[in-house]
Every structure is written in C-alpha cells, then in structure tokens.
Amino acid sequence: MKALVTGCAGFIGSHLVDKLLDLDYEVTDIDCFTDYYSRAIKEANLSNALDHNNFKLIEEDILNMHKFPAVDYVFHQAAQAGVRASWGKSFEIYTRNNIEATQKLLELYKDFAIKKFVYASSSSVYGDAELPMKEDSLLKPVSPYGVTKLAGENLCYLYWKNYRVPTVSLRYFTVYDPRQRPDMAIHKFVKAILNNEEITVFGDGTQTRDFTFVDDAVDANMLAAKNNIIGEVFNIGGGSRISVNALIDEIEKLVENKARVEYIEKQKGDVRDTWADVSKAKALLNWNPRVDILIRICFL
Ligand SMILES: NC(=O)c1ccc[n+]([C@@H]2O[C@H](COP(=O)([O-])OP(=O)(O)OC[C@H]3O[C@@H](n4cnc5c(N)ncnc54)[C@H](O)[C@@H]3O)[C@@H](O)[C@H]2O)c1
Numbered sequence: 001m002k003a004l005v006t007g008c009a010g011f012i013g014s015h016l017v018d019k020l021l022d023l024d025y026e027v028t029d030i031d032c033f034t035d036y037y038s039r040a041i042k043e044a045n046l047s048n049a050l051d052h053n054n055f056k057l058i059e060e061d062i063l064n065m066h067k068f069p070a071v072d073y074v075f076h077q078a079a080q081a082g083v084r085a086s087w088g089k090s091f092e093i094y095t096r097n098n099i100e101a102t103q104k105l106l107e108l109y110k111d112f113a114i115k116k117f118v119y120a121s122s123s124s125v126y127g128d129a130e131l132p133m134k135e136d137s138l139l140k141p142v143s144p145y146g147v148t149k150l151a152g153e154n155l156c157y158l159y160w161k162n163y164r165v166p167t168v169s170l171r172y173f174t175v176y177d178p179r180q181r182p183d184m185a186i187h188k189f190v191k192a193i194l195n196n197e198e199i200t201v202f203g204d205g206t207q208t209r210d211f212t213f214v215d216d217a218v219d220a221n222m223l224a225a226k227n228n229i230i231g232e233v234f235n236i237g238g239g240s241r242i243s244v245n246a247l248i249d250e251i252e253k254l255v256e257n258k259a260r261v262e263y264i265e266k267q268k269g270d271v272r273d274t275w276a277d278v279s280k281a282k283a284l285l286n287w288n289p290r291v292d293i294l295i296r297i298c299f300l
Pocket of ligand 1 (some may be wrong): 006007008009010011013030032033035036042060061062063073076077078079080081087096097101104115119121122123149172173174175176253
C-alpha cells in the first residue's frame with residue numbers, strides 16, 4: 001500500500017508517518033518546513049523515519065509542486081496551525097497553506113483512483129458552540145484559523161460531492177504528546193515549570209480543553225482510511241476535558257515543582273471551552289480513545 005502524508009515533519013504528521021512505516025506502507029512525504037517553529041524540532045520529529053527504506057521525503061511547498069505521487073491514501077496534515085497568530089497580515093499564510101494548498105491537492109487527486117483522502121480538521125471550526133460539540137452543531141469559528149480549517153473541510157466535501165474524491169474530515173481536539181508543537185500549552189507549561197520560568201495564562205484559567213493523545217489521533221486516521229465511509233466529518237476528542245488551571249496542577253505534581261503563573265487578558269480567537277461528542281466516530285469508525293490525560297501526562 002502507498003500513502004502520501006503532507007505536513008510529515010510536523011507534530012501529528014510525523015507520528016502518522018511512523019505508524020504507516022510500522023505497517024509496511026510505502027510513504028511519500030511532503031513538507032516545506034515552514035518557519036512557524038524551528039526546523040531542528042521538525043528534523044527530530046522525522047528521526048525514526050529518515051533511515052527507513054519505505055520513506056521518501058519531498059521537501060517542497062504543496063503550492064509549488066507540479067507532480068504528485070500516485071498513492072492509495074492521502075493523509076493531508078499540512079497546515080499553518082495556531083489560533084492566536086492568525087489575525088491581521090498573517091491571515092495570508094493561513095489562506096495559502098490551509099485553503100489553497102488543500103484545494104490544489106483535491107484538484108489533483110480528483111484524477112487519481114485513490115481509496116481515501118483524510119483531512120486534518122480542527123475543533124476550531126465550532127467556535128463557542130454549545131457543549132458537547134457535535135458534528136451537526138452550528139459551525140461559527142471565532143478565529144481566522146478556524147475559518148480556514150472549515151474552508152478546507154468544505155472543499156473536501158464539495159470535491160466528494162462533485163468529483164467523488166473519497167474524502168473524510170477529522171476534527172481533532174487539542175492533540176498532545178512530547179512532540180507537541182512548541183506553541184501549545186502542555187509543551188510550554190512543562191518546560192516552564194521544570195525551569196522555574198513564569199507561565200502566561202490567557203484568561204482566568206477556568207477555560208477547558210478536551211485533550212487527545214496523539215496515538216488516538218493516529219488511530220482515527222487509520223480507521224478513517226480503511227473504512228468505507230466517505231464524505232463525512234468526525235470529532236476526534238480524547239474525552240479528557242480539564243481546565244487550564246487543573247492541567248497546571250497536574251503538571252506541578254508530576255514534575256514536582258510549583259508553577260509561577262501570570263494571568264493576562266483572554267486572547268481574541270480563543271474559545272471558552274471545547275468538549276467533543278465522539279459517539280459518531282465510535283459508532284461508525286469503531287474508534288475509541290484509549291489514553292486519559294491524567295495517565296498519559298506522567299510520561300512527558
Ligand atoms: N495539534 C493539534 O492539537 C491540532 C488540533 C486541531 C487540528 N490540527 C490540525 O492537524 C494538522 C497537523 O497539526 P500539527 O500540530 O502537527 O502542526 P505542525 O505545524 O506541527 O505541522 C504542520 C506541518 O505542515 C507543514 N506545512 C504547512 N504548510 C505547508 C505547505 N504549503 N506545503 C508543505 N508543507 C506545509 C509545516 O512545515 C509543518 O511541518 C494541521 O492541519 C492542524 O490544523 C492540529
């Protein structure tokens with residue numbers, strides 16, 4: 001079996017590559033190593049894969065590519081991530097990498113006989129929707145990033161509807177593990193608490209997030225690829241919903257150090273809470289998140 005992983009050097013993409021290689025897939029991988037965070041971190045993410053015979057890296061921007069490989073599965077993880085940076089002039093980076101790049105891939109793969117095109121969407125498409133968030137909730141993103149991820153999802157749907165590109169979208173809810181992006185809370189908090197540095201919390205810390213361990217997100221990709229369900233959207237949330245303050249308490253216990261926290265104003269684009277209703281993914285994909293945050297955080 002052949003697979004393409006876009007955004008392969010990123011946090012989630014690199015885990016997906018490792019999983020596919022373990023399963024003996026021939027994996028072609030695209031990443032342009034955007035400067036959102038350090039190249040060294042991305043190279044480290046690929047350290048397992050780089051020596052593998054079935055791993056082929058194309059270091060290129062999707063939008064600059066003229067030819068794409070014929071594969072059975074496309075896992076489209078590449079994007080400009082991050083909610084808070086998506087305002088103002090930077091929005092161009094988001095429309096380019098999240099909307100135009102997705103459209104380019106779909107346009108191209110409409111002429112290939114692929115088995116599945118799995119798109120990495122986001123809980124950010126919900127905005128401040130009623131809890132728990134369900135796939136058919138009203139979608140009102142409150143960040144420019146969320147708007148671009150929703151546009152990507154809509155593109156997947158319309159290429160399915162019009163051209164029968166077999167797309168499925170997975171709405172990830174805050175994914176974590178030690179490779180987590182350096183701009184994300186767990187990564188920043190663990191590092192700061194270990195080094196006696198101050199943590200900045202936006203708002204009063206009572207806001208909640210539904211955390212998802214990366215292996216569960218990778219499993220969801222594999223199940224979505226192999227399943228015969230097409231044109232659908234699924235919530236992928238770990239079921240470990242806790243407040244930011246409770247998260248800090250847990251990290252304090254684990255690293256045996258006290259956090260120094262500065263509370264500042266809530267940031268534009270941040271939602272108050274996230275909480276996934278995952279009954280659809282359980283029922284149709286047979287997906288069950290296996291890792292609770294309170295257990296898994298011990299391994300960080
Ligand atoms: N990490 C999370 O908690 C989370 C939550 C919801 C959704 N997502 C989505 O999951 C996907 C992966 O997120 P991540 O946290 O691993 O992000 P990441 O930033 O670690 O990885 C994204 C990768 O895509 C690459 N990329 C971006 N634009 C590209 C382009 N035009 N051409 C080629 N490569 C390009 C970047 O260089 C980067 O390595 C993204 O689509 C993101 O929107 C992530």
